[in-house]
Amino acid sequence: MPTTPSDAIENIVVSLYQVPLKKPVSDAKVLTGRQTPLSHVAMLTAEITTRDGARGLGFSYCLRSGSAALFAHAKELAPGLIGEDPADIGRLWEKLAWMGGSISRTGLSVQAIAAFDTALWDIKARRADLSLGRLLGAYRTAVPCYNTSGGYLSATLPEIYTAIEASLARGIGGIKLKVGQPDVEKDIERVRAVRQHVGNALPLMVDANQQWDLTTALRAGRALDEFRLTWIEEPLSAHDYAGHALLGSRIDTPVSTGEMLCSAEELYLLLDQQGARYLQPDAGRIGGITPFLKVSAQAERQRLNLAPHFLMEIHIHLAAAYPYDTWVEHIEWLEPAFNERLEISGGCMHLPERPGLGLSLSERAAGWLEATAAIGR
Structure with missing residues (x-):
């Protein structure tokens, strides 16, 4: 036509x-x-x-x-x-x-x-x-969200505790910590301290940013199991699909990965290997919403949980339109570039009702x- x-x-x-x-x-x-x-x-x-x-x-x-x-x-x-x-x-x-x-x-x-x-x-x-989420057929109007920006390794424990309190006061529902230090024991100590600080009820995730080999990841994963983490993120090289699958079968904590994969095809390979329990595609890295929807359809077939990486201003819409359990990552880095703010309360990020993405520079x-x-x- x-x-x-x-x-x-x-x-x-x-x-x-x-x-x-x-x-x-x-x-x-x-x-x-x-x-x-x-x-x-x-x-x-x-x-x-x-x-x-x-x-x-x-x-x-x-x-x-x-x-x-x-x-x-x-x-x-x-x-x-x-x-x-x-x-x-x-x-x-x-x-x-x-x-x-x-x-x-x-x-x-x-x-x-x-x-x-x-x-x-x-x-x-x-x-x-319609908001983009409603156009895509939203399953929910609010998605659980967790904060990452306060848990970097550059932050001291007191700084992390302060960031956690600020996140909880804003209504955010979970906290992610960075791990992957050269000394794994320091990672374990750090996670133990934060878990003791927040208690067992708060969802807590860790992210190794691809810094472990399989042997280290197995040892770290088994040690971290006691902390009842929501997931261990990127414990291995992003393209080690089989390694992530093997690790996931050997520890109790779910494995999450996918954020550093830069096309739908790479994510399909991860899915073929069943390398993640929480899939973390990034719409900005894989080509936008069109390929993201193709990937999420494949993840749905495996009944995986979805936790898109970064870009919360886009991913709130895509997570809301996914049928199974989802998380949205709260990283406020791009907030100052937009006039609008996402509503957060009760541990969840709420789907905007403004048409489209609902954003303006x-x-x-x-x-x-x-x-x-x-x-x-």
Whole structure:
């Protein structure tokens, strides 16, 4: 069916922002010398406007390095959407993927697509006058949420306790701690101290950020079983699908992983190996909402729990539309870039009722703008 003039995409603005963190944070990758402390998040945005005035906002991100390449590739892709019907989301995803086919369908290529894909879904939901979660068929209007940003290894125990109290006061329902130090015994001591501080009732997770080998993970996992954790996250290399599956069969605590996988295909391989009890796809990393929905459909077949990584402003909608148990990760790093705030109470993050994603860029974000390009007719 030919595209009508009123439906066609007319203008796209692609922008790159460097959103600063209040304080640099360090996880196990920093302590083991693999990375430097994280001080900001590079956020790529796509603002799409159609001839009839429909608008959509989408975004993705990268950490530490790669932002210039991400922005450059997005500028290359944007002209391919001009004149297209924004309702043809699946076809347009494939079109953009083929435009960058020579640099693969993973990593930077699909992370650039994610911003456009999310903006197209935003348009679709706004036109229906529904939040994205309701457009996708929400199973619930509130999703349990846990905080990560207060539990980094760069924080002392007193700082963690303060962050925990602030999270609970805000209505957040769970806490995640970073582990994966060179000395595993220090990890065990840290988790024991926090568990004693918060009691056994509060959901508590740990995240090793891929720093253990299988032997270490088995020993650490067995030692951590006593703390009744909700999950152990990324104990092994992200691509060690079989190792995660084996570990999950040898310890009581559920294994979670998937956040560092950068395409739907990589997540399918993890699912084939039954490597996670909690699956953690990241819409910004795997190409947006379109591939995320394909992955979550496969996870549903295995009746897995879902705990999307980061990007709570997008993932609240996707988690609400998943039939089985879900968590949303509360990391407030991108909050200052938007005018709106997500409602949190009773241990849950609530599905916004505003149309689409329900987001608009804040005036404050303009101060972090690093590059922008307008593409149109």
